[in-house]
Amino acid sequence: MPGLIRAGRSSVRAHEGDEKRAARAALADVMHLGQAYLAWQGTAHHWYWLTVDKGYSLGEDADAPMAYAAGLMYSAFAFRTTGRPEQALDLLRLATDALNPFLETGADEARGLWGAIQLARASTTARHFGDPSAWVHWEDANRMVSLLPESYAHHHGYSAGHVALHRTWIAQALGDASEAIRSADAVNIESIPSRNWRASHLVHLSRALHQQRDSGALIPLIQAERHSAESIQFNMAAREVVSHLVHHGPMSVRSEAAQLAERLGIAA
Incomplete structure (x- = not known):
């Protein structure tokens, strides 16, 4: 630059x-x-x-x-x-x-x-x-x-x-x-x-699923991480969804949500 x-x-x-x-x-x-x-x-x-x-x-x-x-x-x-x-x-x-x-x-x-x-x-x-x-x-x-x-x-x-x-x-x-x-x-x-636009789109999809209380909201975030980890690491909406799933999501997704939170540097 x-x-x-x-x-x-x-x-x-x-x-x-x-x-x-x-x-x-x-x-x-x-x-x-x-x-x-x-x-x-x-x-x-x-x-x-x-x-x-x-x-x-x-x-x-x-x-x-x-x-x-x-x-x-x-x-x-x-x-x-x-x-x-x-x-x-x-x-x-x-x-x-x-x-x-x-x-x-x-x-x-x-x-x-x-x-x-x-x-x-x-x-x-x-x-x-x-x-x-x-x-x-x-x-x-x-x-x-x-x-x-x-x-x-x-x-x-x-x-x-x-x-x-x-x-x-x-x-x-x-x-x-x-x-x-x-x-x-x-x-x-x-x-x-x-790659940033792809990740941002998946974050919006995750938020929509989260609004419907669908634990599948974690899947688009994991996909988004593969496209651009930075795009979700610094996205407040993505961080909020991950944090919520870690603490309040179904037990079946909490562990994977916690692993994603750790990779992104999100305080659990």
């Missing part, structure tokens, strides 16, 4: 005009990647917010709608993570507005990023407000993905697979465990290229 940042900064210094703006947009993406990494580092608060600020300012200075909208989206992720979901939604609305003029005549990149932003609006509305209007944003994202090539995937997390995953996540966040489980049954997670 430090090498990528140094290379990006050198590129910005070495170019002028359109090439300089393109270099700024590329360096903004590097900062977004740094933000995603530092979000998992408990002692990196200062550096985390530095990448958030730099990613946004570089995207704005790139004078490119896609870079600007991506900067807004990643800033929204930071606000959402730190308990300011109202501000997060405001930024996501601005990002949507920035891309709206390019949906009909722009490149697929604009439509893909717009779709990713709608998924972010949907998950934020469902998870932090419990508002069923989250489905409106999900429908927008689902409609947009149908207009893109079948194999299309945007590097900021948007594809037909991502839309399908969010159907489960939104249902679970809104308390509709039955719908979440039905949606999860239709998802082939092996088709999702990101």
Whole structure:
């Protein structure tokens, strides 16, 4: 990561005009990647917010709608993570507005990023407000993905697979465990290229099963560990389910839940 940042900064210094703006947009993406990494580092608060600020300012200075909208989206992720979901939604609305003029005549990149932003609006509305209007944003994202090539995937997390995953996540966040489980049954997670997204999906499935007091909630967590142990080690919902199963689950699963808790460093 430090090498990528140094290379990006050198590129910005070495170019002028359109090439300089393109270099700024590329360096903004590097900062977004740094933000995603530092979000998992408990002692990196200062550096985390530095990448958030730099990613946004570089995207704005790139004078490119896609870079600007991506900067807004990643800033929204930071606000959402730190308990300011109202501000997060405001930024996501601005990002949507920035891309709206390019949906009909722009490149697929604009439509893909717009779709990713709608998924972010949907998950934020469902998870932090419990508002069923989250489905409106999900429908927008689902409609947009149908207009893109079948194999299309945007590097900021948007594809037909991502839309399908969010159907489960939104249902679970809104308390509709039955719908979440039905949606999860239709998802082939092996088709999702990101190990983190696979693990996160399995955590949401586990939470839905746990909401129904189904001791089978442990199985998706064990599967998630195989895809990305870090994704559940630092996921508060996953930790809560594991801890509950250790202390209050059926005797048939307590031992295996305790072993998982030990592997993840969760205090039993």
